[in-house]
Amino acid sequence: MTRSRTAVLATTGSIVGAGVALVSVRALLHRQAAIARRRIGKPHGEDALDADRVWRRSLGGDPIDLLVLGDSIAAGLGAQRRKETLGARLSKGLAGRLHRPVRLRTGAVVGAETSMLSGQLDALPADYRPHVAVIIVGGNDVTHRVPVSTSIGHLEAAIRRLHERGTGVVVGTCPDLGALRPVPQPLRALGGRMSRQLATAQAAAALRIGATPVSLRRAVGHVFVSQPHEMFSLDRFHPSALGYRRTADALLPAVVHAAAEAPLIHAAGKAP
Numbered sequence: 001m002t003r004s005r006t007a008v009l010a011t012t013g014s015i016v017g018a019g020v021a022l023v024s025v026r027a028l029l030h031r032q033a034a035i036a037r038r039r040i041g042k043p044h045g046e047d048a049l050d051a052d053r054v055w056r057r058s059l060g061g062d063p064i065d066l067l068v069l070g071d072s073i074a075a076g077l078g079a080q081r082r083k084e085t086l087g088a089r090l091s092k093g094l095a096g097r098l099h100r101p102v103r104l105r106t107g108a109v110v111g112a113e114t115s116m117l118s119g120q121l122d123a124l125p126a127d128y129r130p131h132v133a134v135i136i137v138g139g140n141d142v143t144h145r146v147p148v149s150t151s152i153g154h155l156e157a158a159i160r161r162l163h164e165r166g167t168g169v170v171v172g173t174c175p176d177l178g179a180l181r182p183v184p185q186p187l188r189a190l191g192g193r194m195s196r197q198l199a200t201a202q203a204a205a206a207l208r209i210g211a212t213p214v215s216l217r218r219a220v221g222h223v224f225v226s227q228p229h230e231m232f233s234l235d236r237f238h239p240s241a242l243g244y245r246r247t248a249d250a251l252l253p254a255v256v257h258a259a260a261e262a263p264l265i266h267a268a269g270k271a272p
Contacts, residue, residue, distance in 0.1 A: 048075035048110060051082035054103045056095035063103035064259050066091055067130035067167070069120050069158070070137035073175065073247070074108035078238030086239075089248030090134060090255055097256045105130065113140045114151040117158035130167050131262035132255055135159075136216075138174030138202060142194045151198060152205045159211045168258030169211035172251055173199035175224075176217040212254045219250035 054063050068074050068087040076085025083092070091102040105128070107120040114137045135158065141151045155171070162169050176199075178192020196217065203213035223246055224231045224239075231243040239247060 048072065048077040048106075048108075049079055049082040049085055050106075051076060051085040051088040051091075052104050052106050054101050055088065055091035057101045059095060059099055059101050061100045063101040064094060064098060064132070064262075065103050065105070065128075065130040066094060066255075066259070067124075067128075067133040067162075068104070068106045068108050069117055069133060069135045070108045070172075071112040071140055072108075072110040072238060073139070074134070074136040074172075075106060075110055076108075076244065077110050078232075079241055079244055081241070084241040084244055086134075086136070086244050086248055089244055090251060093248060093252045094132075094255055094259060097252070098259060108136075111140060112137060113144060113146060114138060114154040114158075115146070117154055118161075121158060121161050129165050130162075132168045132170065132259040133162050134170045134172065134251060134255060136172040138198050139177060139195065142174065142177055142191055142198060148198050148201050152201050155202060156205050156209055159206065159209055163210065166262070168262050169206070170251060170254045170258055171202055171206040171211050171213045172216050172247070173202045173213055174216070175199075212258060214251050214254050216247065216250060220246045 057063075066087070068090070072078075074086060076082075076087060079085040082088055085106075087104045087106050087108075091104045095102045105124075107123060109116060109120065112120070117135070117137065135155070137155070138151065159169050159171070174195045176192055177195040178188055199215060199217055203215060206213040220231075220243075224243065230240065231246065232238070232240055
């Protein structure tokens with residue numbers, strides 16, 4: 001056998017071997033995804049509690065309007081009482097800091113990807129002008145393998161639409177999916193890496209167009225890793241009441257600042 005033919009056969013064998021390995025890895029990840037879905041299940045159903053109302057009405061004065069958009073975390077899935085949802089936690093914290101009632105509107109939808117933010121905005125009344133909006137989204141983009149560039153394009157479009165309403169925007173970046181223990185390895189590690197990449201891109205995009213990013217991985221991710229039984233709800237996927245409280249605490253300073261600046265945004269004539 002000639003040397004060139006030997007080299008060709010060796011190269012072909014390497015390519016075939018790599019192809020077989022790739023198929024094997026994909027099959028493994030597919031099986032692990034099925035395992036994760038069975039472990040997590042849907043003990044909370046698919047509908048979060050309705051927490052939309054005026055919180056701390058007794059403070060008096062005109063309410064601050066808070067809008068929450070995004071996925072199941074934004075919607076508060078996993079909370080057992082409406083006051084434990086993310087939106088309610090943020091509303092009560094914001095009311096306490098600014099000494100005014102807060103009127104919460106939740107547009108977030110369980111299972112939403114970033115592309116669905118446009119539909120959540122379309123569902124709002126045309127004359128609705130929230131002072132501040134909080135967006136948490138991205139986990140479903142990762143699990144459904146949506147390209148980062150596609151996700152970011154939809155996020156930027158949503159932020160711009162909110163700015164057109166005169167709304168300050170806070171983006172809670174994609175949580176670290178590497179903290180999800182029901183997900184087997186190596187799928188968990190892969191999800192962690194992909195979620196961190198998306199979170200980094202979300203933060204850069206938010207800053208680029210005038211929104212405020214809050215890294216949930218850096219702010220609370222370590223607590224979800226070190227105290228999973230306390231921080232996660234029954235499905236070990238969505239936050240518990242304590243998990244939502246810690247997440248709201250991490251977001252609150254940015255939300256307070258955005259809400260406090262909102263009158264300046266409206267006074268500057270940026271609201272349509």
